[in-house]
Amino acid sequence: MLPKFDPTKPESCLSLLEDVTTNVKQIQESVLEAILSRNAQTEYLRGFLNDQIDKPNFKKNLPVVTYEDIRSYIDRIANGESFDLICDRPISVLLTSSGTSGGVPKLIPMTREEFEQRITFSSLCAPLLHKHIQGLSEGKSLVFFFVTRESETASGLMVRTMITCVLKSVNSTNSFLWDRFQISPHAIATCEDTTQSMYCQLVCGLLQRDNVVRLGAPFASSFLKVIKFLEDHWLELCSNIRTGRLSDWITDAKCVSEIGKFLTAPNPELASLIEQECSKTSWEAILRRLWPKAKCIEAIVTGTMAQYIPLLEFYGGCLPLVSSFYGSSECFMGLNLNPLCKPSDVSYTIIPSMAYFEFLEVEKDSQETGHDPAENSEVVDLVDVKIGRDYEPVVTTFSGLYRYRLGDVLRVTGFYNNAPQFRFVGRQKVILSIDMDKTYEEDLLKAVTNAKHLLEPHDLMLMDFTSRVDSSSIPGHYVLYWELRSKVKDAKLEPDPNVLEECCFTVEESLDAVYRKGRKNDKNIGPLEIKVVKPGTFDQLMNFFVSRGSSVSQYKTPRSVTNEEALKILEANVVSKFLSRKTPFWELHELHSSR
Known part of the structure; x- marks a missing residue:
């Protein structure tokens, strides 16, 4: 556990x-x-350790497990059995993860002690930011948080997201810390109506625009949702500010009460300034224009979030993108000690x-052959990892996860x-496969990144994407769903077929030799297809x-969709389709070198 320290003292x-980091x-x-x-x-531990709690016995006898291996224990606790099935202290909450198991969010046990440790861990981020970014103490943060409706298990255990746990932990004794750092009142951030909460957080942020020094949200995707919401509602927001009167559809009592402390009188000058910026033909640098004293955008931009970096740079006017820490529902793990590094260099x-x-x-050989790395690889300690190699983390926590x-x-x-310092590569999961090919999340993200560069000369932006395998054709083929947007406001979206067909080919050229061999020589894989969907489709998917x-x-957009209802949403919004018209290059030596 982290030693005690004073989080208010940066030194x-x-x-x-x-x-x-020295005494690892x-x-x-x-x-x-x-x-x-x-x-x-x-x-759980009695069944493996036989009262021998030394490290060699732990390594020898405890299996490396996945969620499905321990799910029965968590289900038993959720249904009322004692916490000492897995842990010596009461489970205070079951965290619902952003990932899923069989289409249902995982439930991760957490004790009160573990929660307090995570809060302590999070408090280490601020001193790092202040060390590297000048001026953060001169204002407050407009960081958008949203609670999720919580539920209870049959035994009365609360089921919450980690962010909801943090927001609900703010009370009368520690609320002064929230007020000290955040622009939006806590009562607005904890409104369960996400739409009302988002609107009111924007009202607060615009009214106090000269006091905002930091912008952001937990993930890049959620921050872009806020920007999209601003695009759809800026006229209404300006009207509220101009008249000094909140829209009638904001009915949450706490939101109305808190906004009343800021929206005290008409402010036509501010409304006109916001209107002037938002009505320009391009929204490039809109964040810097609306919040001129902002020093950075803080959001997770690694892993699957990396595809949103160009959009954040466009809207942010190249405000520094800060990806502060790496964690999951299961465990908080690492900090970015160099917050101003390029997003692509974050470790x-x-x-x-x-x-x-x-x-x-994790070796590419085992991935391509479909072998589970746990069957062949040695499990090494933290201090024994090697630079340049890829690994899957296995954690043992105080809250009852063992070699997970x-x-x-x-x-x-x-x-x-x-x-050790790690770069997040992706998830250990094949997301597309037809024949012998196996395309991982990292591979697909790289391929799409290469292809979307072709959109830039045409003032087009890729807002979001996902994929699937279409097995209805013979041979089967990859399908990408792309939501596009013009950089020019209100411009008609008519992508050039030649450009989109070239995007299809570029994606294929960027995939590995096994895929390209299947396309060229074996003809076991059909041409890749891009289906352009209507604006707002990925909002529907999120909903x-x-x-x-x-x-x-x-929420993180799934990079591959198999759920039939989700696919119906995507297919119902398709407006145009494009196929790769060329066959990607492949040579025999590439296949050997990739093995």
Whole structure:
């Protein structure tokens, strides 16, 4: 666990980071010892350890597991059995993850102690930002948060997202911290009507535009949803500011009350300024224009979020993009110690106090042959990872997860003191496959990134995308759904067929040799297809998944869709279709070199 420190003193935070990244091996040994000694008598550990809680016995006898392997234990706790099935302390909440298992969000156990540790971990981010970015103390943050409606299990355990847990933990004794740093009142951020909350957070941010020094949201995707919402509602927002009267459809009592503290009188001058900026033919740099004192945009822009970087740079006028930390519902893991680095260069330094960390090496050979890396790879300790290699994290936590595979792929980029630094590569999951080909999330993201460069000379932006395999044709083929937008406001969207067909081909050229061989020589894979969908389609897709338990704050567009209802939404919004007209290049030596 993290040592005690004063989060209000930057020097204390930075000193702690130096200590924990230096004494990595000792901290990891003590973390494992503490977890095993405290939880040795749980039903789960008793079945494997036989009262021997030393590290060699742990490594030898405890299996490396996935969520499905331990799901029965979590279900039993959810249904009322005792927490000591897996943990020595009460489970205070079940976190619902942004990922899914069998179409249903995972439920991750968390104790009160673990929650407090995550809050402490998060408090380390601010000193790092202040160290690298001048002027952050001269104003407040307009960071958009949203709660998700919570539920209860049969036994009365609360089921919440991590962000909802954090927002609900703010109370009368610590609310002064929220008010000190955030532009929007806490009562507005915790409004369960996301639309009303988003609107009122924007009202607060616009009314106090000269006091905003930091913009953002938990993920790049959720921040872009806010920008899209602003595009759709700026006229109404200006009307509210001009008249000093909030729209009648804002009915949440707390929102109305809190906005009343800011929207106290007509402000036609501010309304005209906002109207002038928003009515320009291009929304390039709109964030910098509306919030001129903003120093950065803070949001996760690594992994699948990386595809949104060009959009944030366009709207932000090249405001620095800061991706502060790496974590999941299962465990908070690493911090970005160089917040002003390029988004493509972000590496997270693992904080060894947060859990016991092991790593499964992920090799391309095992991915291409479909073998599970857990069957062949040695599980190595945190201090034993090698620079340049890819690994899947395996975590053991104080809240009852033991040798649990996170499913992410991380690449070691270096060390800070003795703590490894990792770049997030993607998820350890094949998302498209027809024949012998296996396309991973990382591969598809790279291919789409290469292709969308072709849109730039035509003032087009790729707003979002997903994919699927169409097996109805013979041979089967990859289908990409693209939502496009013009950089020129209100311009008619008529993409040049030649450009989109070239995009299809560029995606294919960017995929691996196995795919290209299947296309060229074996003819086991048909030409790749791009289907352009109507503006707003991916909002509909998000609403569908949110209705099934996802959170707006944590929602990530799935890069491959198999759900039939979701596919119906996509297909109903298709406005044009394009096929690759050329066959990608392939040579025999490429196949051997890729193995």
